[in-house]
Amino acid sequence: MSLIDTYGRRINYLRLSVTDRCNLRCSYCMPEEGVEKLGHCDVLSYEDLLRISAEAVAAGIEKIRVTGGEPLVRKGILDFLARIAALPGLKELVLTTNGLLLKEMAQGLKDAGVQRLNISLDSLKPETFAAITRGGELQRVLDGIDEAERVGFPPHKINVVVMRGVNDDEILDFAELTLKRPYAVRFIEYMPTCGDADWRDLTVPGAEIRERIAQRYTIEEGGSTERSGPARNFRIKGAPGSLGIITAMTGHFCEGCNRLRVTAAGVAKGCLFSGSGVDLKPVLATGDPELLRQEIQRIVAAKPGRHEVTDEGVETKPFAMSRVGG
Ligand SMILES: Nc1nc2c(ncn2[C@@H]2O[C@H](COP(=O)(O)OP(=O)(O)OP(=O)(O)O)[C@@H](O)[C@H]2O)c(=O)[nH]1
Numbered sequence: 380m381s382l383i384d385t386y387g388r389r390i391n392y393l394r395l396s397v398t399d400r401c402n403l404r405c406s407y408c409m410p411e412e413g414v415e416k417l418g419h420c421d422v423l424s425y426e427d428l429l430r431i432s433a434e435a436v437a438a439g440i441e442k443i444r445v446t447g448g449e450p451l452v453r454k455g456i457l458d459f460l461a462r463i464a465a466l467p468g469l470k471e472l473v474l475t476t477n478g479l480l481l482k483e484m485a486q487g488l489k490d491a492g493v494q495r496l497n498i499s500l501d502s503l504k505p506e507t508f509a510a511i512t513r514g515g516e517l518q519r520v521l522d523g524i525d526e527a528e529r530v531g532f533p534p535h536k537i538n539v540v541v542m543r544g545v546n547d548d549e550i551l552d553f554a555e556l557t558l559k560r561p562y563a564v565r566f567i568e569y570m571p572t573c574g575d576a577d578w579r580d581l582t583v584p585g586a587e588i589r590e591r592i593a594q595r596y597t598i599e600e601g602g603s604t605e606r607s608g609p610a611r612n613f614r615i616k617g618a619p620g621s622l623g624i625i626t627a628m629t630g631h632f633c634e635g636c637n638r639l640r641v642t643a644a645g646v647a648k649g650c651l652f653s654g655s656g657v658d659l660k661p662v663l664a665t666g667d668p669e670l671l672r673q674e675i676q677r678i679v680a681a682k683p684g685r686h687e688v689t690d691e692g693v694e695t696k697p698f699a700m701s702r703v704g705g
């Protein structure tokens with residue numbers, strides 16, 4: 380089976396948010412006081428998340444990325460991941476994390492069948508890291524990254540949200556990390572999802588990030604695979620690691636978009652910026668897998684052609700990325 384939308388795009392990638400909770404409060408993701416938490420009844424049970432995943436895979440999804448909030452803070456996550464990994468037909472199970480709990484959980488994640496980790500890391504300086512994350516301890520994340528490598532994960536993808544005047548002085552430091560380690564460092568353009576008025580000052584265009592690296596190093600174009608994300612990849616000549624830029628604001632990767640999202644509250648979204656999305660709870664309540672599969676097919680059919688972030692900002696209402704899963 381395959382899921383093809385009205386623009387001819389094959390949708391084979393599901394981003395599944397398992398919680399809206401987080402052990403950090405990144406300034407670009409949520410307000411300082413945090414966001415109102417979903418009640419326990421509003422968060423989908425693991426059983427329901429599994430039913431959605433099973434039907435999505437049966438319909439044509441090949442890759443599932445588990446995200447959040449912070450997925451590693453949800454109780455029982457390792458058992459859940461092992462059950463997802465066992466779904467027949469699923470080719471890739473991957474996870475996006477802030478890395479704070481990796482030191483303790485890396486082995487468990489590997490044993491559960493997670494194949495690869497994307498780790499958010501916005502600064503290599505303890506004070507800047509603490510300021511961006513509002514209290515996070517950099518060393519814990521670095522230890523977690525090392526531990527995940529030690530237990531045998533393939534080279535990690537490191538996500539860096541670049542913000543002018545905050546961490547853009549570290550673009551070269553992050554690029555140089557790929558000279559020492561085989562990581563895929565991806566710079567993400569800051570998106571004004573929280574409705575902030577000063578986003579123009581903060582967003583550093585991908586072209587500028589690349590140019591700053593190119594001024595210092597010879598760069599070569601790098602490849603991307605069919606199920607790979609929205610990053611445009613390149614590398615410093617001779618480096619074991621690679622670099623990528625996710626031009627969420629200035630670029631147009633929507634024509635190649637292959638993804639579907641389900642939030643922790645059970646709302647399916649054809650696009651990161653889809654306003655209200657489709658609540659899957661009523662169809663889950665019927666207990667009928669066929670109806671669930673049909674609903675997934677309908678959401679794919681209604682997937683918008685492009686994003687609603689333009690040079691003017693975000694057209695949709697502000698939202699906390701932690702609610703949608705990035
Ligand atoms: N606009 C937009 N941004 C996205 C999309 N997918 C990912 N991003 C941005 O890229 C960030 C990093 O995403 P990840 O969770 O690492 O997933 P990914 O980039 O799909 O990862 P891979 O599948 O490993 O390439 C997200 O949090 C978003 O900020 C997308 O479909 N549209």
Ligand SMILES: C[S@@+](CC[C@H](N)C(=O)[O-])C[C@H]1O[C@@H](n2cnc3c(N)ncnc32)[C@H](O)[C@@H]1O
Nearest residue numbers: 407408447448449476477499538569570700705
């Ligand atoms: C919402 S987090 C969820 C997973 C996990 N807590 C983490 O931080 O990796 C997923 C991704 O969204 C990105 N993100 C959140 N808000 C963003 C924003 N305003 N602009 C760009 N990326 C953002 C984060 O950097 C992170 O890589």
Ligand code: SF4
Nearest residue numbers: 401405408448477701
């Ligand atoms: S980006 Fe991830 S770690 Fe940071 S607040 Fe959002 S959900 Fe938490």
Ligand code: SF4
Nearest residue numbers: 633636650651685686
């Ligand atoms: S903005 Fe929407 S359509 Fe564009 S790549 Fe992201 S999810 Fe896909």
